[in-house]
Amino acid sequence: MHPLLAQAAAPVAQSYTPLAMFLAFVAATLVITWWSARRSQGASAYFAAGRRITGWQNGLAVAGDYMSAASFLGIAGMIAFSGYDGFMYSVGFLVAYLTVLLIVAEPLRNAGKYTMADVLAYRLKPRPVRAVASLSTLTVSAFYMVAQMVGAGILVSTLIPALQIPGLTGFATSVICVGILMIVYVVFGGMLATTWVQIIKAILLMSGSAFLSFKVMQHYQFSFTAFFDSLSHITFTGANGQPVTQDFLTPGLKFKNPLEQISLGMALLFGTAGLPHILIRFYTVPDAKTARASVVWAMIIIGLFYIMTTFFGFGAASILGPDFIKAHGGTNMAAPLLAQKLGGEIFFAFISAVAFATILAVVAGLTISASTSFAHDFYTNVLLHGKESRPGQEVRVARITAFVVGAFSIGIAIILGPKVNVAFLVGLAFAVAASANLPAIVFSVFWRRFNTAGAIGSLVMGLGSSIALILVSPVGIFGPKGALFPLENPGIVSIPLGFLGAIVGTLLTREPSSEALFTELTVRANTGLGAEKASEH
């Protein structure tokens, strides 16, 4: 071939490799959705995959539901720019699962059916509690989802520039593609399809990260000493334009206020056990014992992943350098750029496809949790007093909700555009989960005196204070200069307020029916007697 032609052809061929890998992933997930749609019959199949997911499968799915693009690309970027402080996030994301394992998972599985609100409604007055719990679930899911969708638009349009509908920006095209796929998985395939998309994503993410870590260590001839020594003198251009050399293992490059770290830690540690899309995963397994096993599997996978962020996060800092990453797309591109440098175009394409799969699995999980809560808690149990007026109505409403939620988040993400700060939306999701949901769940399982006013106190107080504080925080509406609350994460104030709301509400009222049912709930939660079983077929 003529040398000039070869040169001209090369960049085109490069930009199509990620698109091809992404299409292969889409094809595989659509086959799964078709297979799931043929198998799914009835509510328990649609909402809980028939409760027939095994421990290791659910462990992978929990990991796939949890590790968002913010984890994979965001933490890699944060470590590449702020060193040690970025790694602090990694720690919190794993330790948070001890709260899930020791306190929440088994009672939830034993006493509930499809949603977090089932456990609250068991003892308390079902209609007010479900209405508020559903509002909290929809708030957490909506904010988290818009954040993921905006992230998806930015990432996919950067990673796969070949994906573009004529007349639309790459950002809008990416948001629409991700949104449509997520709607298809959830509307047609329900929980079973969502679960398998999450399992495949977890496997792809783990193999991508492992290979990336392997290539980093290969770069240092497999010497940990050489690798860690290289981190002690990383040079980049400082704020004043002068080169700065820093030890990247030193804490404090990002967080100047120690309270910020503690507040973030609280939101992670107590918020994970209140995230609705994680909690509903425990209804997909046959019993509490399997729910426990699946948390342990998830902890192994999530722990290994976050330990690997050491290699590809710090590796990006030492091998590429912060200046190079900043010049080639910014923080989120640290991991893909490192893959390109160490493994060439094919590996870059693979990591891009992994990032895409990561986003899809998370947004599908969020969509199904929002639509389950709306259909089961609000529509059937609040509006219709717990009775379907026609068989199969609950599932039909859930499918319609999934479509509406999907369309709504596509629209909002496109209107907000790529410039919006998504960090505060993710922070908000964790803060609401920790301040509103966790106190209500914990007290309804462990405190005999707890009642409806307490649950509503916790949900309203936690939800309200998290939203109010984050709006006036440095990432909120007034910006860093005019902030009325000094911390980016409201957890340190809003979590105690949520617990306080629960306690005050409880002590102000008496509810003998709730106290009478406590014995029954305790027996159920601790023995699994009368728990929802797996379907026969």
Place this chain on the structure above:
Amino acid sequence: MSLPESPDLTPESGAPTEVAPLGRTTPKPAHELTAAEDRDAADWAGIAASAEFKALLKSKARFIVPTTVFFIVYYFALPVLVGFFPESMTVRVGSVNLAYLFALSQFFMAWAVAFAYTRAAAKWDTASAGLLAKFHAKK
């Protein structure tokens, strides 16, 4: 007219009469029961009052409460030490520093606690299976 041989009065295709009594007399199968109908499936108060159940709860509390306090303290020690005592955490240990080693130790702490919990929970499974068998309750 004699009763049909089957106690199930659900309409049957090809039955002698087209008008079959509504409902059926046999109990619903277990998987069709709603939560409200299942409420009296067990002697909740009896189980809760039994010595075995009280021992089970006590054994769970004895493990879960101190372990939860432990992991919360261990976890928050990291941001507190790193945030308020940065000098003591930047001490070099080989090629890394104390701050990194302490952060890394959190992963192994979490796995160790999860392992210990699984071991303890296996005993509770046995205890609760024995308890349910004693009360002739179907799980």
